[in-house]
Amino acid sequence: MAVSVDEAVSAGPTPDRPPPARRVRRRGHGRSVLEVVLLTVLAVVMLFPVLWMIETSIKENRDVYAVPAEFFGFTVTLDHFRDVFVGADGGRSALSVAFLNSVVVAGVSTVLATVLGVPAAWAYSRFTLKAKKDQLFFILSTRFMPPVVVVVPIFLMYRQVGLIDSKLGLILIYAAFNVPFTIWMMKGFVDEVPAEYEDAAMLDGYSRLQAFGKFTLPLLVPGIAATAVFALIFSWNEFVFAIFLTSSDDVRTAPPAIAGLIGGTTVDWGLVAAASVVFALPVLVFAYLVRRHLVAGVTLGAVRR
Amino acid sequence: MGTVAVQGLCKSFGKVQALDGVTLDVPDGAFFVVLGPSGAGKTTTLRAIAGLDRLDAGTVHLDGRDATTDAPAARDLAMVFQNYALYPRHTVYENIASPLRARRRPSGEISAAVERMSDLLHIGRLLNRRPAQLSGGEMQRVALARALVRSPRAFLMDEPLTNLDLKLRVEMRTELTRIHRSLGATFVYVTNDQVEALSMADQVAVLKEGKVQQVGTPTEVYERPANQWVAGFVGSPPISLLPCHAEGDRLVGAAGWTLPRPRWAAAQDGRPLLLGLRAEDLSVERRASATLPGELYGLEPLGDRTVVDVRVGAQILKVKSRPTITGTPGEQVLVAVDLDRAHLFDAGTGLSLSEAGR
Ligand SMILES: Nc1ncnc2c1ncn2[C@@H]1O[C@H](COP(=O)(O)OP(=O)(O)OP(=O)(O)O)[C@@H](O)[C@H]1O
Numbered sequence A: 001m002a003v004s005v006d007e008a009v010s011a012g013p014t015p016d017r018p019p020p021a022r023r024v025r026r027r028g029h030g031r032s033v034l035e036v037v038l039l040t041v042l043a044v045v046m047l048f049p050v051l052w053m054i055e056t057s058i059k060e061n062r063d064v065y066a067v068p069a070e071f072f073g074f075t076v077t078l079d080h081f082r083d084v085f086v087g088a089d090g091g092r093s094a095l096s097v098a099f100l101n102s103v104v105v106a107g108v109s110t111v112l113a114t115v116l117g118v119p120a121a122w123a124y125s126r127f128t129l130k131a132k133k134d135q136l137f138f139i140l141s142t143r144f145m146p147p148v149v150v151v152v153p154i155f156l157m158y159r160q161v162g163l164i165d166s167k168l169g170l171i172l173i174y175a176a177f178n179v180p181f182t183i184w185m186m187k188g189f190v191d192e193v194p195a196e197y198e199d200a201a202m203l204d205g206y207s208r209l210q211a212f213g214k215f216t217l218p219l220l221v222p223g224i225a226a227t228a229v230f231a232l233i234f235s236w237n238e239f240v241f242a243i244f245l246t247s248s249d250d251v252r253t254a255p256p257a258i259a260g261l262i263g264g265t266t267v268d269w270g271l272v273a274a275a276s277v278v279f280a281l282p283v284l285v286f287a288y289l290v291r292r293h294l295v296a297g298v299t300l301g302a303v304r305r
Numbered sequence B: 001m002g003t004v005a006v007q008g009l010c011k012s013f014g015k016v017q018a019l020d021g022v023t024l025d026v027p028d029g030a031f032f033v034v035l036g037p038s039g040a041g042k043t044t045t046l047r048a049i050a051g052l053d054r055l056d057a058g059t060v061h062l063d064g065r066d067a068t069t070d071a072p073a074a075r076d077l078a079m080v081f082q083n084y085a086l087y088p089r090h091t092v093y094e095n096i097a098s099p100l101r102a103r104r105r106p107s108g109e110i111s112a113a114v115e116r117m118s119d120l121l122h123i124g125r126l127l128n129r130r131p132a133q134l135s136g137g138e139m140q141r142v143a144l145a146r147a148l149v150r151s152p153r154a155f156l157m158d159e160p161l162t163n164l165d166l167k168l169r170v171e172m173r174t175e176l177t178r179i180h181r182s183l184g185a186t187f188v189y190v191t192n193d194q195v196e197a198l199s200m201a202d203q204v205a206v207l208k209e210g211k212v213q214q215v216g217t218p219t220e221v222y223e224r225p226a227n228q229w230v231a232g233f234v235g236s237p238p239i240s241l242l243p244c245h246a247e248g249d250r251l252v253g254a255a256g257w258t259l260p261r262p263r264w265a266a267a268q269d270g271r272p273l274l275l276g277l278r279a280e281d282l283s284v285e286r287r288a289s290a291t292l293p294g295e296l297y298g299l300e301p302l303g304d305r306t307v308v309d310v311r312v313g314a315q316i317l318k319v320k321s322r323p324t325i326t327g328t329p330g331e332q333v334l335v336a337v338d339l340d341r342a343h344l345f346d347a348g349t350g351l352s353l354s355e356a357g358r
């Protein structure tokens, strides 16, 4: 998530780096030597763990433990990836169930947060409400507390109502965390759409909700896409709630399942690396697909105004 | 069939009192113009009639029925928005068709109606474009078409001609007046252009700072302004106002001039007054019965006439003259006054003193 935010912000014009100056520099003879060196160092530091993870995922176990480590010339194998999805007995592996759980939990909680958050954002943008600013601040304040602080009370509550160790429990808690975020980000987008379109539609003969659905909502699609991706990435990556609130293999999401691979007396690093690659891939692909909207979302919804 | 009556409308935005007890009575089939400067509350008034904003106080009656709490869609009104509010994703065609689509009219009727509108407003070649591909004037005509495509109870128009060039504006003025006649519909038309108001209206309501200053026919508003502010706002060039007071059978100006006191000037002697003189009731003369001595200050040729500025004391008098008039600044001149058409205002309250006696 942090990576995509950085990307998005630096791709758009930022106040501390005025666009004209940048453009001039671009048009000149490339970057200065110092810049190239610094960028290379940064790239190596940032990318080495990722590269190492990818390498490990396609090395045979023998090569994984080789000392000194081999960068090139090892035998390429896809065994670890097979092990991610296929269990020792030839059936489905526990990891593949965990991935499926992650897809369900992240997907449903994101849809829920979007369905609840977008209309709320619209209402906060359009209507005069009592103590609107205080309400919005209160909504945001639910995000101030780190998950690890609230996880114990939530654990106790969940145990009381029977939501412990259930996908529904995770979906609800992720949705609850994503609704405030969705409201705040979407309110920025709704504010950008003139209210007059809805006024005109109501005079045309539509009800207020029809006016919103027919004329404002289509204009919000890029914003909704960007917001949903952020919510999706949060739910997909979430670890603390997942590890405290779930325990059985058929409920667990991928992050605790992958973490569970590390522990015993021997660690199958090849499997860990392959599972991590599979885990990281959807986020990258998704962020890449909506990158244009992400830039729009971050610069328009959050940075400007 | 289309009366609009609002009573005691009040609306404030934070500290700004946008409407302060606005009461208007628009008869069926009237071309009713709400005239006022920027920020007077004209748009807020229209939005109140349309039901788009919640009011602090006041009622809206449509066709005699209380509609104060009705939803906009239930009021059966059409509105041209000041900033057009054309749907950005829709083509011009779909924009114009929208009011009919919302009311589920058959598609044959819709296409016929859109075609009729595009002929009327000369936008036939724009039908497949989107609003972003239109000029301001074209957008304004599309906004008009979207309102006129239906036959609502009344039309609300918020400065629908301001962005057109002069030629098109004059053309559209005539066109709108013609449409109004042929439809026999009620129009509530907002403008800050007094020429538009005077030339199109059956009735004008002059609005200032959320208060109605005067309601009347264009002639009434022009000839018998209720107060100094209306006199100054309506008319071009603006009326000249000279400080003076009455003394027996004379009016004595602060700049030292004297004029015979008009019969209708029912003011106490010595009380500070303002004499209002319109440019067309004045002329630059050699000799005349009632004259104001002054100094030629400047000439403003306007083609069909020249406006001569004459300095009287500290005040500038605007005098409408033939286009052939000549003169040099600094020259001493006399200005003849048609006192029967002059206006007198109380300098303190600004209210007209001319009406009672006339
Ligand atoms: N949404 C709003 N929030 C705050 N103040 C507003 C709002 N709408 C209008 N006002 C204020 O109310 C007053 C009346 O505004 P309104 O738009 O009715 O003026 P207007 O007569 O239509 O002017 P114009 O000719 O410039 O369109 C103004 O002082 C304006 O600043």
Ligand SMILES: [Mg+2]
Binding pocket: B042, B043, B044, B082, B158
């Ligand atoms: Mg306005």
